[in-house]
């Protein structure tokens with residue numbers, strides 16, 4: 001590679017979404033879920049996808065995860081086309097999706113099955129490391145049904161983190177939790193993301209949540225989903241969702257949203 005090539009080819013973004021459209025052909029109707037989405041996410045960046053219900057946020061997340069394929073366009077991770085799920089891109093959903101017949105540590109160990117070359121003892125130590133990171137080291141052998149909703153989401157977070165993915169794809173992971181539990185998880189997630197340098201794409205329809213967490217907030221238009229506006233949030237971390245500065249930016253975004261959408265957002 002020549003110097004000119006080097007200069008004209010900066011390090012590729014961690015994630016690239018290039019002219020992506022997604023159309024679902026159902027038995028009764030065709031849904032144009034996404035249209036001409038272009039997006040670059042840098043390594044270590046926290047990007048929030050914000051928009052009303054049905055505007056295609058989860059669809060985009062699933063495409064980035066490799067769980068679905070775009071109708072047109074391409075998705076690249078580390079410069080390589082995404083053709084299916086990979087252990088560098090772990091997904092966390094609103095519902096914890098834990099295995100109820102396994103205890104807490106076994107659920108986290110399940111995530112480690114994706115990681116080759118480790119002894120059983122290494123895996124157990126790693127699982128305990130991640131349980132400690134999410135504050136559940138004393139619940140390693142608890143049954144899933146013994147945990148609160150917030151604790152279940154913490155186990156799901158530990159399971160997603162355990163294979164040490166570079167990218168976390170989170171689809172409204174805290175939506176079902178009470179406000180206080182959510183606030184604690186906002187703090188923990190920011191801490192983990194910064195310390196472990198994760199790239200995060202986070203779907204939400206909660207404007208304050210997006211501003212509290214995101215380095216960038218991408219506002220989606222209603223169907224077909226397009227990126228309608230982009231907000232760079234320059235507030236220092238750790239951010240608190242109750243900060244006045246967070247509320248002010250959220251309020252400006254909400255005003256913008258109301259201009260373009262008849263749907264209401266939190």
Ligand SMILES: Nc1ncnc2c1ncn2[C@@H]1O[C@H](COP(=O)(O)OP(=O)(O)OP(=O)(O)O)[C@@H](O)[C@H]1O
Nearest residue numbers: 024026031033052053054055056057058059060205
């Ligand atoms: N597998 C599918 N088959 C057919 N249509 C689908 C499928 N998945 C999503 N859709 C449609 O695509 C559109 C976008 O859905 P998507 O779930 O991505 O929106 P969303 O912004 O994440 O919504 P919400 O905030 O309610 O989760 C919706 O109209 C939905 O009905």
